[in-house]
Amino acid sequence: MITPVIMAGGTGSRLWPLSRELYPKQFLSVTGDMSMLQQTAARLSTLEHSSPILICNEEHRFIAAEQMRVGSFEHNGIILEPVGKNTAPAIALAALQAINISNDGEDPLLLVLAADHIIDNELAFTESVEKALPFALNGKLVTFGVVPKTPETGYGYIKAGMKDGDAFSVSEFVEKPDLETAKKYLATSEYYWNSGMFIFKASRYLEELAKYEPQILETCKKAIAAPSQDVEFIRVDSAIFETCLDKSxxxxxxxxxxxxxxxxxxxxxxxxxxxxxxxxxxxxxEYQNVTKGDVITVDSTNNYIFAGNKLVSTVGVDNLVIIETKDAVLVANKDKVQEVKTVVNKLHEAGRTEQKLHREVFRPWGKYDSIDFGARDQVKRITVKPGEKLSIQKHHHRSEHWIVVSGTAKVLNGEQTLIVTENESTYIPLGTIHALENPGKIPLEMIEVQTGSYLGEDDIVRFEDRYGRS
Structure with missing residues (x-):
């Protein structure tokens, strides 16, 4: 039986401002209602498989878990990388974990998928996986080569060698070519786009890794030797894993x-x-525009326009990307979108938060939206899901005023425990230990007004947290 491995890493730079460092593209719903992670999980439905193993960054764990839960997708644990070390170590961790949880010494057959790919024809995807199965079961390391439609310069290529039934030996892997070289590749029918998807036995991958990169394998073995199981999350040894080589x-x-x-x-x-x-x-x-949200176009063609919160209107423009979110607007020529990364780098160099997170931030207990801020004040709209609770905490530099808009709040405020309902409020003085909980059956909606000399999210001292953040 196939054990899917879904790699859900990423830095969120290429689709900024839709994606951010703390909300990369695999969590976006760019085509249809499901996120790309959810689409990847749903794509497995036509295959006989066990529950997938996920791999993601420590900071993305709650988003990944919540999207799997909302989509009703079961999984076999989420391996948390304390730092990104590329795909070779990530797959090694998954292979070791798959062997560890397998029944009766079974050698798991891993189907390695990226969480941020789109596949329109799921039947063709399934057929390719089924064609690859016999080779993988026979000890081969099989990759999937996408049949190219255009001379694409943004992908690496695989040159096919001798044909063997439904597969080919790999003649060579080729780096991203220039346009003229890509045209030659397309004309020969011998080259395929490198998809980054694989299928092989866990033991065979580890054997080959031991042969060519033994340091990676030994480091991963030590890092996952005694994993910390935090509900659905599998934590490896951070200090050991940070010494691992960074290789694809x-x-x-x-x-x-x-x-x-x-x-x-x-x-x-x-x-x-x-x-x-x-x-x-x-x-x-009909004018080759892609529009999302509240968009009006006049005499405009070949554009990608995303209106997240406001009306976006265009007149007489062509070949543009226009993205509007709560805290940022991007306008770019469609032929220059690879340079969006430069904007992200400039934001990072300036110490700005727009490259890291959205104005609306999701947490395991719900979400908050920073709707207004000044030099010494900030206003947030907070939503707490039924039955959820924020950590017991205090702040060194700010006080908080909470006003309940709808629902019921159970508030720890110093030595007191209060029930605060609609149109009521409470004040949390600076340095006071406090906590917020929704004991009700409907979402708790409230407004938080922060005042103080420093309002950063890192001014939180947690004493107790049900989500493992203390």
Whole structure:
């Protein structure tokens, strides 16, 4: 039986401002109602498989868990990377964990998928996986080569060698080419886009990793030797894992092994690596515009326009990307969208928060929206889900005034425990230990007014937290 491994890492830079460092693109719903992570999980429904293992960054754990829960997707644990070390170590951790939880010494068959890909034709995806199965069961390390439609310069390529049934030996992996080289690749029919998806036995991957990158394997073995299980999260040893080499599976194993095979896949695949790629895979109107939200276009063509909160109108524009969110607006030529990363870098250098998180931030207990702020004050709209509780905490630099808009709040305020209902409020003085809980059956909506000399999210001293953050 297949054990899917869903890699849900990412930095959130290529689709900024829709994606952020703390909310990368795999958690976005860019086509349809489901996020790309949820679409990846749903895509497995036509395959006989066990519950997937997820891998994500420590800071993304609650978003990943919540999206799987909301989508009713079961999983076999979420491995948390304390720091990103690329795909070779990530897959090694998953392979070791899959072997650890397997029944009766079974050698798990891993189907490695990225959480931020779009595949339009799920039947073709399933057929390619089924064609790859016999080779993987026979000890091959199989990758999936996407049948190219255009001379794409943004992808790496795989050159196919000798044909063997439904697969080919891998002749070579090729870096992203220039346009003329990509055109030559397309004309030969021997080259495929490198999808970054794989299927192989866990033991075979570890054997090849031991042969070519033994340091990665030994480090991963030590890091996951005694994992900390926090409900659904699997934590590895941070200090050990941070010493691991940073290498992709291609560089570490696939380009070196003599067991690599490639199975063609023609399934409408895209890694949605830019807004132009997102425009390519999205439904367009008669003027080739893609519009999301409240948008009015006049004499405008070939644009990707996203209105998150306000009316966005265009007159006489062509080939633009226009993105409006609560805290940022991006206007870019569609041919220059790869340079969005430069904007993100400038925000990072300036110490601004817009590259890191949205104005509306999701937490395991609910969410908050920073609706207004000044030099010494900030106003947040807070939503707490029924039955959830924020950590017991205090602040060194700010006091807080809480006003309940709807629902019921159970408040720890120093030595007192209060029930605060609609149109009532309470004041939390600076330095006072406090906590907020929703004991009711409906969401708790409240307004928080913060005042003080420093209002950063890192001014929190947690004493107790049901989500493992204390």
């Amino acid at each position: 599976i291609d560089y570490a194993v696939m380009e070196k092994t003599d067991s690599a095979m490639v199975v063609p896949m023609d399934a409408g695949w895209s890694d949605v690596g830019s807004f132009s790629a997102l425009w390519d895979v999205s439904e367009k109107d």
